[in-house]
Amino acid sequence: MKHIEKRFDAIVVGAGPAGATAAYQLAKMGYKTLLLERGRTPGSKSMFGGRVYIRPLKDIYEDFEKKAPIHRWVKKERISLVYDESATTIEYTSNKTTSFTTYLTQLSHWMANQAVEQGAILLTEIRVDRLYKEDGRYRGVVVEDEVVKSDVVIDAEGINRLLLEREGIVEKLSPDHVALGVKEVIKLEPDTINNLFGLDNNEGLSWILMGDVTDGIPGGAFIYTNRDSVSLGIVVLLGEAARRIDRHIYILVEELRNHPLLYKYFKDGRIMEYSTHLIPEDPSRLMPKKLYYDGLMIVGDAAGLLLNQGYTYRGVDFAAYSGYIAAKAYEKAHGNGGASEENLKIYQKMLEESFVMKMLRKFSSVSRLMKKERLFSTYPQLINLLASKLMHIEYDSYKLKEAFDEARKGRVGLIHIIKDLWEVSRKL
């Protein structure tokens, strides 16, 4: 094993939103920072759904909204319950906005560039093989037969976290704790997007679809409008999918693209990219017992820090903010004499006090709710039957109560509905 002479204050593994932001903040505070990314460029291995909440990022990056690669500001939100060829949709439009659409490939790249501008050294094409330990303390990383050393290591390797598994810090991922996302990015001219979705330039749409879109497997579908493309994809709980899926997963995405309700949007589009990634789904199970060790902090997806609110993900802002806090924590630890386990405890404490852990605790039961079958098949069906009774008028018309009873007949008991409604309203 060859030890490289140059030593760093911090080595950050992975230039996703978590790692790039940690490196940015560390370099900004003057620490000698090495950011390592296995991809050819930062962002070349990144994939996500499509929408980022901006508020936490504005705390970290100066002039974020002016400089970052923002495609469109989300001003229209739709949630649809799909059953067969119909959908019941809630649409919320507002001129105020707190989120934007983008490609994570671009945003990660941009964040890594900010880190470099602050003086961090970014090495791409470097796959870290192991964390390096000296006298029981994390003191660097191993790449092939070479060791690069540092005072502290920040693990931002994302959800697959091979390095943490190798250290025995986490167990092997269970399919029941993650979801699989598969998406197509479809090229459309900006004007076409504006016309199809009723948007102005720079205005974006976020559209979540539940129900008949995932072959009854818990999950859902998403549509996000980018500047000159639309991201369209599905998410399924991996454990359930592994047990139940009986067709190829890509067919689900293709059927969505060709769905009678959606076909009109995509018929003139061309697929620009097809991508896939795992998503942390159950933070309570995924989170390591602690996020700090002697010389090591764990941030972002690797730490399971993703908030699923049922109708939206907060992964990017959570990841970035955890990286930011880890950097701040290192500054404190450094002031107290170094990155010992005792001194890095502050990372977990700061995280607990931030919105990151507060929100994760608040929504801790959502992932269990998300496994409820009724939510994904029975209710979308029920609501659409109800709607069709009320809307599809030929001779007779239905009263609401009549339509409801008719729709519900033999499908689900009233007691269940009330119980589920109560559960949803409490957990979401």
Add this chain to the structure above:
Amino acid sequence: MTTETEVKKRKISRIEDILNNDVWDVDYEPHIIVDYSKCRECEWKPCIRLCPAECYTMVGGEVLFSYEGCLECGTCRVICPEKAVKWEYPKSGRGIHFRFS
């Protein structure tokens, strides 16, 4: 409005054609190795349906894996019930290169 005929015209693309839009710098050695002997014992073979890039196919009644089109999601590693999948990320920046995701 979407007309009836347009709906009939709608088509599911082949996975090969969809993947054709992606960019790889394929490594010369595989980053994933599958122990086929274990696949024979595996009844439900979830990788065949769940690998989004269809890297796992059935040929002549047996599982065949090819790493070239892998999108590096990790699904096969996580779902394989038989621990047949030895899984790493590619080295030296090789593998999938996402641009618009």
Add this chain to the structure above:
Amino acid sequence: MPLKIIVGIKWVPNTTSVNIDPKTGTLIREGIPSVVNPHDLTAVEMALKLKDRYGGTVTAISMAPPSALAGLEHVIGMGVDRGILASDRAFAGADTLATSYVLSKVIEKIGEYDLIIMGHETIDSSTAHIGAQVASWLRLPYVYYAVDIEYNEQDRSIIVRRMLENAYETYKVYLPAVVSIAMHTYEPRRVKVSNKLRAKTEDVIQVWTSKDLDIDINCAGLRGSPTVVSAIDFVPKVPRKNLVFKERDPKKAAKWLIDQLIQEGLLEL
């Protein structure tokens, strides 16, 4: 005496991923990332093998826009000692003649060299002119399609094995010389973190403009390029048969394939 080697690398769009828009029939070039021409990585590997065996230095040169710095970083990551990027607006639009002219001027400026190694050809234009043309500008001997090089320190010569369709030719060439390497001869080695770090933190990459080189500006770039692409014809679509061999036995597969080719009249035994 250790070897001083120069390798030419070209920064090319990853043409393995260039697609055709099914609607318009035109190439989709949007967002195609660039890579080091894969056959040049083979050349770099050959150079590094020689350096491992005989000692010396390897310098990578490239004429390209500034984005090619990433390519030089990659080969330095593999173990190349330093990189020189010839980059100037005046170099844009060059054909092979103007490219080889600038490259030969770069090599002249480097001054001390024993061996110039090129890739076989590029994946984006495949002319394989550059090696021969650089050799002509510098009045050096040139061996094309080499698969192996041995160095003889005593008389400062190399023994080059060159691959033909059904034979090898072996040449003894006195240095300095230009050699291009047959594609796929060697697998390029991985980048190392120490080398990548060197590329980022030490001054191992230089950018030279036309001012740094002793060149006649009329021989560079578009002005120095006599080649005119007069038309591009598309190859007519050949109707294809789709036959699939469904078993797994490689021997049977080979036999089956040969039978098919004979049946189609494409092969005689």
